Structures are given as structure tokens and as C-alpha cells.
Amino acid sequence: MVTDRAVADLKGLPAVGVLDFVEAAHAARVEAERRILQAAYQWAVLHHPDRLPVSDRRGRTRARRVGGAGTPLITEHAAAAFGARIQTSPYGARRLIADAVDLVLRLPKLWAGVQAGTVRVSHARWVAAATRELAVDEAGWVDGEVVQVADGRLAWSRFELLVQGKVAAAAPELARVREQAAAKERCARPSRVNLHGMATFTIRADAVTIAGIDAAVTAVAERLKGAMPDAALNDRRVAAAALLLNPDAHRDLDEVDATAGPVKVRAKVYLHLYADSPVARLEGHGPVTVGRIVELLAGTAARVQVTPVLDLAGMAPVDAYEIPARMREAVHLVHPGDVFPFAANTGRRMDLDHAVPHAQGGPTSVDNLAPLTRTHHRIKTHAGWHVRHPFPGIVIWRDPYGAHYLVDPSGTRRITAPRADEVSTRADIMVTTLLLDNAA
Numbered sequence: 001m002v003t004d005r006a007v008a009d010l011k012g013l014p015a016v017g018v019l020d021f022v023e024a025a026h027a028a029r030v031e032a033e034r035r036i037l038q039a040a041y042q043w044a045v046l047h048h049p050d051r052l053p054v055s056d057r058r059g060r061t062r063a064r065r066v067g068g069a070g071t072p073l074i075t076e077h078a079a080a081a082f083g084a085r086i087q088t089s090p091y092g093a094r095r096l097i098a099d100a101v102d103l104v105l106r107l108p109k110l111w112a113g114v115q116a117g118t119v120r121v122s123h124a125r126w127v128a129a130a131t132r133e134l135a136v137d138e139a140g141w142v143d144g145e146v147v148q149v150a151d152g153r154l155a156w157s158r159f160e161l162l163v164q165g166k167v168a169a170a171a172p173e174l175a176r177v178r179e180q181a182a183a184k185e186r187c188a189r190p191s192r193v194n195l196h197g198m199a200t201f202t203i204r205a206d207a208v209t210i211a212g213i214d215a216a217v218t219a220v221a222e223r224l225k226g227a228m229p230d231a232a233l234n235d236r237r238v239a240a241a242a243l244l245l246n247p248d249a250h251r252d253l254d255e256v257d258a259t260a261g262p263v264k265v266r267a268k269v270y271l272h273l274y275a276d277s278p279v280a281r282l283e284g285h286g287p288v289t290v291g292r293i294v295e296l297l298a299g300t301a302a303r304v305q306v307t308p309v310l311d312l313a314g315m316a317p318v319d320a321y322e323i324p325a326r327m328r329e330a331v332h333l334v335h336p337g338d339v340f341p342f343a344a345n346t347g348r349r350m351d352l353d354h355a356v357p358h359a360q361g362g363p364t365s366v367d368n369l370a371p372l373t374r375t376h377h378r379i380k381t382h383a384g385w386h387v388r389h390p391f392p393g394i395v396i397w398r399d400p401y402g403a404h405y406l407v408d409p410s411g412t413r414r415i416t417a418p419r420a421d422e423v424s425t426r427a428d429i430m431v432t433t434l435l436l437d438n439a440a
Contacts, residue, residue: 016401033121034114036086040093040100047078066098068132068139071105095129102128106136107143110150123150123159130163131170138170153411155344158337165279165287172278172289179292207285208296217241270348283346323352323364331369339395340376341405341412351377355389370395 010021049063052075063073074097083093103111103124110127113119127146131139145166154162168175183206191200203213220240221233228236270283271293279287323331331352338345350371356362367389372380379385384400395407396415406415 019401019403030120031117034117037096037100037103037114037121037125040082040097041104043078043082044072044074044097044101047075049073049075066094067101067128068106068134068136070136071098071101096125098132099125099128102132102139106131106139108140109143109147113147113150119147119150120152122156123152126160127163130167133174134167134171141170142166149410151413152342153413155337155342155411157344158346158411161286161346165281168279168287168289169277175279175287175289176291179289206296207282207288216244220244283348323369327364327366327369328352330366331371334366334393335370335395336409337371338373338376339370339407340372340379341397341407343373343376345371345373350374353377353380353387355387355395367392 010018013021044066049060052059059075062076064076065071065073066079077090079093079097080090082097083090086093086096088096103114107124107128110119110124114121114124127142127150131142134142142163146163149159149162186205188203188205189201191202193200203210205213217237217240220243221236224231224236224239228239231239272281272283273290274280278290280290280293282288282293332348336346337343338350350373352369353372354362354364355368355370358364362368370387370389380387386398388396390396393408397405397407399405404415406413
């Protein structure tokens, strides 16, 4: 438990001591969340309508099921008193109780991980909410698929997308119904939230249409460079959108650059298909059923280009610092997101960093490259962090204070150096070698 005296004692701690303190405080917070979730389940048990007197007909008839299929009823107003004790509304407490009963009765692997301290409460609750409409067996399948990465190793946004994909794969018909409902939510309207003379215009449409709009705005913004040489990119994009949406109120684009010809838009959308799966992954969007993708492509004038599978093992290094497009694509397939510990970015507009610098003999190869945002790249270069790639897809970091992190496609984990008598696998040997190299 963190006390006021402990906080006061922080003033005399060195940097490593402060890091140890905050790590312990974080562990205490995680433990408190776990205990509150356990209490929420017990509260549901205590407020089953069968515990009410037989004479309380109203209480029995108005009991409701807050969790998914297979979970018990609880009395109508049970959540109110529980919520007040944890400073939340009856609605918030009802959601907490629903998540607790779903975890105990529908997601046993996640619940076991919560009790053991290997699964984050926030991650377990997200899965509980996402699977509430699924049948018991479908929820159980998702439970087994995501339990290993529910410990916080993945950035939250990436964990959300993973769970959404697993839910869609577990219940493709339900995913299809949800997609059909979402398709009816198309709109183009000004926002009602305006402040300081600024306003927002929202366009909601399918992912392929939005990709085409974005490509058109990008193309026109590029054409406007000559007319707006001192404007920031975002200013040119706003001007481009205004010109495209309301051409009669603005100068003709041909007057900006009469030699450029008409704007030709080409939108590139990356779609990842998996064998025998009814669900595909649309980069920048998330999981989509294959049937919905067929509809989207059939409803546009899109020309579909199928990219062949890259032979990652057979891709030879290049004798240059510059990275060919084909190698960039290969690196993205090996590392689908930023490889800095707990990073969230999964876009394609990142730096590709040489783990061993090119100037020090590091090859320009898939085994030595990984994506980093510019900020994380600068941290690696200037802030005392070290990195190695012992195997394809595996990245090991050492921070300036000696902590080590392993990053792979499943996320980030804190690791410690094994003792000499524990070194038994090739991975252990590589990790130990890295620790020794960096310590030196």
C-alpha cells in the first residue's frame, strides 16, 4: 500500500528508486481493480432474486439479466448501492457487475488469469462486453483466443482490434447483421459542436468510400502547393476539401495549374485475407466479413490488384541505406506495428529503423529493420535505449535504467535475465547475450 510517508520519501530517491516506486504503485492499482471485480461478482450472487422473500413479487418479477446468455438474474436496483461505494453511477456499476458475471460464467480462462494476476481487469472487461451478444460456446472460443495477450502486452487500440476480429470470426452471422446495421448510418453533416469560430463537418461512409475521399483530398492538396506555397499541409487539405465539395464557390482547380490536367484519384486499400476465415482485416479499419468486402468492391468502380505473397525468407539484403518498396512491405508484414515497447501505431507512415546502424555495418535487411514513429526513433537514437532483433519478428529493448522488454506480434512483455542454470533454449541464450552486450 502506498502511504503519504512513502510519497514524501520519494524526494530522496534516485531515478531507479522512483521507477521501482511507480512500478509497485501500479501493481497495487491493478490488484485493487481485481478485488473490486471479484466483489462485483459476489454482489451479483447476493442479489439473485431467489434470495428475496417469496412475498416480494415485484422484486422477483423485475429482476433482470445484465450479463450474456447463461448468466443469472439480479434484482432491479442492486447496482445502485454498489456503485455509490465506488463513486460511480448505477449504470456504471451495472456494467461492472455484468462484466464480472460474464467473466466468471462465460469466460473462465480470462477469469482465471484475472485471479492469478496475469490478465488485466480492463482487458478482461473489454472482452466481456464485446462477447455479450455471443452464445456461450462462441464466447468461450474467443476466451481461449485472446487470453494470452490480455496481460497488457498489446497497446489498447491494437487489443481492441484483435478482440473485434475474434468476435467476428466466432459469430460471422452476427458480424454480418452488425455490418448491415452500420451501413445504414451513412451521413454527411456539420457537427453541432462549434467553438471559437471553428466547426466540424463529418462524413460517415464505408471504408472504401472514405479511402477514395481521402485520396482525392490528398491529390488536390498536392496540386494546391503552387497557389499556397506557404500553407501548412492541413491548411491545403482543408482548402482541397472545400474546393471538391463546393466547386462553384471557389476558383477552378485548372486555374491553379492549368497544365496538370484533371485530378485522377487512386486509392490504395490494404486487405489481408486468411485461409478458411470468413473475416478479413482492412488496414486502418479493422475486421470486416469477406461478404461485406465483396459488396464494397462491387459497388465501386475500383480496380482490384492482388498482391502476391512475399517470400520473406528469400529476400536478400541490399547494399545501401535506402530501403526498396518491396522490402518495406516485407518489414510491415513481419512487424505490423511500431516495435517500441507498448506502442500503438499500426500505420505505414513510420521510419524503418536499422537496429544495428547502417554506419556500423548493420545490413539493410528484413532481419535488421523495424518500424518506429519518428518520436520513438529519436528516443532510440538519443535517449540511451538499445535494441536487438534476435529472431525475425522478435525485438528486445533495454532502457537506460537496465529494464528489458520483449516485443513481438503479440505485444510487449517485461523480461528479466535468466540465471546461468536456467539458460536452456536458443531464445534464452540470445536474450542473455543481449543483456551482457548492453551491460558492457
